[in-house]
Amino acid sequence: MSSNPITDFNKLNDKQKDLHTVNIIKGLVMDGVRNANSGHPGGPMSLADFTYILYSEFLTIDPKNPDWENRDRVVLSVGHTCMLIYSILYLCGYLKMDDLKNFRRLGSLTPGHPEIETPGIDANTGPLGQGVGMGIGMALAEKASSNSSLKRFTYILAGDGDLQEPIALGASTLAGHWKLSNLVMFYDKNDIQITGNTCRADSTDYAKLYEAMGWHVQEIDGHNHEEIRSAIKSAQLNEKPSIIIGRTVIAKGSHSLENSHKSHGAPFSEDEIKLTKEKLEIPQDSFFCNEDIIGHFQRNFHNLNSKIAKIDKEFEKNNYNLDQMFESLSVPDFGSDLMATRQAFGLSLDEFAEKFPHIIGGSADLDGSNCTTNFANSYDDFSSSNPKGRNIPFGVREFPMGAIMNGIALYGDHFPFGGTFLVFSDYVRSAIRLSSIQKLHVMYEFTHDSIFVGEDGPTHQPVEHIMSLRTIPNLLVFRPSDALETFYCFKTIMKNTKNPSAILLTRQKISKLNISKNEIEEGVSKGAYILHKEDNPDAILFTSGSEAHLAVDICSSLNKKIQIINLPCWELFEKQDKEYISSIMNNRCTKRISLEAGTTDGWQKFTGINGLNIGINEFGESAPGKDVAKHLGFVKEKITSVIEDYLNE
DSSP states (O other), X not given: XXXXXXXXXXXXXXXXXXXXXXXXXXXXXXXXXXXXXXXXXXXXXXXXXXXXXXXXXXXXXXXXXTTOTTSOEEEESSGGGHHHHHHHHHHHTSXXXXXXHTTTOTTOSSOSSOOTTSTTOOSOOOSXXXXXXXXXXXXXXXXXXXXXXXXXXXXXXXXXXXXXXXXXXXXXXXXXXXXXXXXEEEEEEXXXXXXXXXXXXXXXXXXXXXXXXXXXXXXXXXXXXXXXXXXXXXXXXXXXXXXXXXXXOTTTTOSSOTTOGGGXXXXXXXXXXXXXXXXXXXXXXXXXXXXXXXXXXXXXXXXXXXXXXXXXXXXXXXXXXXXXXHHTOOXXXXXXXXXXXXXXXXXXXXXXXXXXXXXXXXXXXXXXXXXXXXXXXXXXXXXXXXXXXXXXXXXXXXXXXXXXXXXXXXXXSOEEEEEEEGGGHHHHHHHHHHHHHTTOOOEEEEEOOSGXXXXXXXXXXXXXXXXXXXXXXXXXXEOOSSHHHHHHHHHHHHHOTTSOEEEEOOSXXXXXOSXXXXXXXXXXXXXXXXXXXXXSOSEEEEEOTTHHHHHHHHHHHSSSOEEEEEOSOHHHHHXXXXXXXXXXXXXXXXXXXXXXXXXXXXXXXXXXXXXXXESOXXXXXXXXXXXXXXXXXXXXXXXXXXXXXXXXX
């Protein structure tokens, strides 16, 4: 071990300069985590060699224009190792040294896990496995967007924990099936996780597994720069998605914590940092880096301008005139018969897909149930031989579907949607949460929205799911009450580009609301409207979805004046000005009722502590929908009696 730091960087040969720069990066990582008094130093030190080579020699990026559309993408699926990426982004020129010193501080550009607000970060990561899915979505989007023989690559940096999450493997099967040759994943295989060696919980041969999934597989020494370079070059030329399995050592280069799980999630001690810097032959100065180091890291950046110009010339940007698209829309012919809102969604999708060519998506193997079959037949499946196909057959993979949708949205160019049953929104919830955190324009289509699913029984009858989705910040939850309202929900979703949306749709057929088209369009855009108006009402009844029809039927039979408020989207309603909210809420009336075929918790924000909340707070049964409703007391006669008792109190 040498105790003398290298003082004359320029006397080193290129190989030595590379190794020394990696060591400087490790020093920045240790100092950043120590300064924050929290974070993860071990993983960055095992991943540093590959990341250094990738950014300094292979990535096509523009640090002067972080949002350059034709850049390569990098997804740090191992989000907890973000101090490494921040250090790299500093060397690239995206960040300043003060940003590194503010790691994990409130309002900084260097939060505890990557966020897209930071220049150079392409996805919010942290929940392990989802970065893999989002990266695959980005690679799909590039294939769907590309009009050139040039490749733009998506690189995923993954670890042992990522591949233990089923979301990663589910998405990876699709990447292999689609032959996403523009996708390269580096698996930082250091065999350590929080509680110790991975062998305690995993004995999977990932090389064989990924080969079986249709990936190009390479196994290398993850610290050997020549092997790293060769592997990346080989991956770029292959016609399959590539995984580079790098055998690495966690906390590589540390004094006493190499290959120890203790290096995973806690700062190194001051003594450990001192001794590690001695071992790495770097200065003891906190956050040391100089212009020589930066200059060497950026030695290839002088070629970027010409490379950027060439790529921009090759790729033609899709310029969509959204105003014209909206003006060209026509309301589909929904006919005069009863219609399930899922059917209305399918007809609306046909209209929007024709006018909005950037709509892309599909179903989790529920095309017929989600009413996306016509879309699939009209626009063909996305595949390796047909990357311009707009229907994505996700298979039975709800969670990967959501993560891939997020990746598509992050890439840009497309508006993605994905369909499944509402009860399976639990499977995709974590992806919905990341949609919401990142404010991505995606649409989750959830059909079979209540106990009226019927014979499939309680496992398929959503009870708690409507309210559960409403608790996710920034998510717009739409529950339309008829075909026309479904269309305008779709239109409102398309216009709210900074929000993800969930649209909840009926399996059962329902009638049309007795209200004008203009009233529905305006009401949906504001999240709530008066469905039935009364002067000086005895009570206000709030409802949504199919229950709006039940509400009208019940109130017409009561010897009381009941004003009915339809709430297709709570979140939009709560964004309206005080005047509009007041006009809807009618605070002069103290008797307030809610009616919805789901759990009642949450309706109190509209009905108050003394209100009457009618819903379903238990699981259903396997029987025809009407029989289940009768069994649970969710029928006109029973509800009418309950309301009468409440009004007569």
